[in-house]
Amino acid sequence: MSAAAIEWGQPQVRPDTSSVRRWIEVGEQPRQPVPQILADLFSARIGYRVTTYDLGLGDGAAADRALIYSPSWPQTIEAVTDLGRADVDRRCILTRAPFALAATVGPSRDWLLNTLDQLPADRQRVHLEDVEAVRRMFTHFQEMDIFQGGGSGRLLLTAYMNAHVFPLLRRSHTEQVRRALCGAAAEQVYLLGWMAYDNGEHGTAQRYLIQALRFAEESRDPALGAHVLAGMADQATLLGHPKEGQRLAQAGRQGLARADSAACLADLWTLEARALAALGDKTGTAHAVNQAETAFAAVDPESEPEWAKFIDEAYICGEWANSFRDLGQPDIAEPHARRSIAHARSQNRARRGALSHAALAVTHLQNRDLEGAHAAGLKTLKLSATIKSSRSIEAIRDVAQKMHAFGKHRLVIDFNDRARTLLAA
Template structure:
């Protein structure tokens, strides 16, 4: 049995409704929309005392009734009745207003924290085109202004950025499943209430930028945790807030994340489109780190499409741009676009192209950098590339040994990508299942991650 719905009970009391009166008004509004509803006192009793949730469109009708009576906007999520089918659709929309975007992220966060079915919403390929197009057009049409440097003494913005850095560090070191719920609760309890107030333009844009960074990060965490439909919706909303902040590099960074996800899910054409939209929206001076990332992810998409020459050219261009990066002049979100990351992604380009010597070159540098930083997730992904290079040479013993390292690193973080990487190695090693080294790897995978060979 569900918990009583205290929030709904309080709103009904504030509105001065009896339970029977609320039910009658819901039925009347439903009839106006063509619905034959027969709710009564008992129905509302079940909603309040048993926490039952009526089907659509009833939560929206209840919210409308309460809004009329109270003279302010009440949403279904305010009394724990977010209509998840509607929320799943809203999460894919690139809203006209950043305020609408904020409401959508708040509702996504509430559903996420409560483990509602929105976390199972599907990834929708068709939803990728419009947000990237709208962001790019808005960015190209925007006029440059001289607002002066951001005053880092703005306490709220500085505090939000400090929290972003903390959560970003936790994601990189512990995996996307480690602290996502805590970040969502922080955003909904502190960041978004600030954005619902009016501020002078400089502060408003700074708050939109900080909120966009955090919405991106929670989307990335969901992506790393294997919840792709939810991640896609957070990323689209983050892109809209990035536009509101007038920060082109941040918007391009969000498109890079969307591209990474699309490519992982087997949609390289769309991944390529997203990287190119991002590149068109910024210059090398905006953020060399972001531009290098877009080039390397373009290479990933091209490699998945089998375009070896173009992929290699994209990797080379990423290296060229990355040579200009000074992380002291980059935003905090670009901190981990470094050698460990960039060369690790390059290694995966050449993994997809079956070029073992290039895998060795890039993955070797990535592994070394990740080891020095203590980045287990990145180390696992890059060690896996080295294992695959060994398999390309028919060095099964070496591949199995490196796969054991991948496994140990993957077990130390909360990342579905790492788990999928171990599964991929199991599939690749399956033809050699009788070898002692492979059997040790499979036994260990079962012990640490519960993965059957």
């Protein structure tokens, strides 16, 4: 339990035998975040999400409820509303919450089974003023994330959701209007999760993504649900759970079989490639990238939903570069990284440019080209200074760590000095 408490940022939590005896025999309620930590420990051991309520330790905070993929639609609305309030208030129980691997199993399974059981979705767009207003706001906030990083606009988006979107969900609507509104809300809740993910707040991100998946199911839009699973796959792989990342990407592809989004399919194959690369599977990675290339070649940007607009050459080539970089295949990774950089530069996308320059720097290091790595690393620093993204910061740390193999070379010292200044800021 001590290790779990440290992960929660609570190293002082060290319950002894007497404390546990009082919980069991006397019914004493431990203080937060002990119930949350215990729920995480039991969940990891059993393999599915266990709540504080299941353990007899209270109803649980918003942080715990948001990990549950509830079959009840009213409970889903209340869970995501409570999560939004806690996020805006920056409550410690949420900001310290770690990623819970066991919580990813049930949502993807339930979404896939329920999606496959649904009748074909009505694809006609409902042109209601309130729903369209939500969708227009999504476009603005997504652009804010793409160009400025996830740390820039998330709390503003959360406040907008709390004040305008969640109240709409509580009103009565026709079935068509309700589905359209659920789809628009799913896009926004997913974006909140993605922004938290990009800002390094993985416990918060996971909770938003689980609730976004539930909203997507309610909208009867399999492509949107598959998109959410892609985000969950990306997060799982990044946090050191590539087998779970692969499973989530595969679940997304199975659910997408009844929908039509070549961009989403390309993304899911790409994220499966990232997971396979993390597992060291060269053959599987090459196959997944080939499948992604085939799907991406069929993308018609005009027919894709707004949430898929970011799945372009800047993004997808950058992820292919990261896959081959992770496999230690710099000669394959480098051309993909350069394609990504070129497209990111043409769009002024600093975050994607920073990530792909970092990938390029690592490929140079793998080829023992310190000068090339230094030049690409400096561009990573320059771009990262203009955005709020923990992923770009982690990319800088990764380049710096891999430069250590070159000892006290002047270029290594120069890069470390510049990186230290940015990281301190």
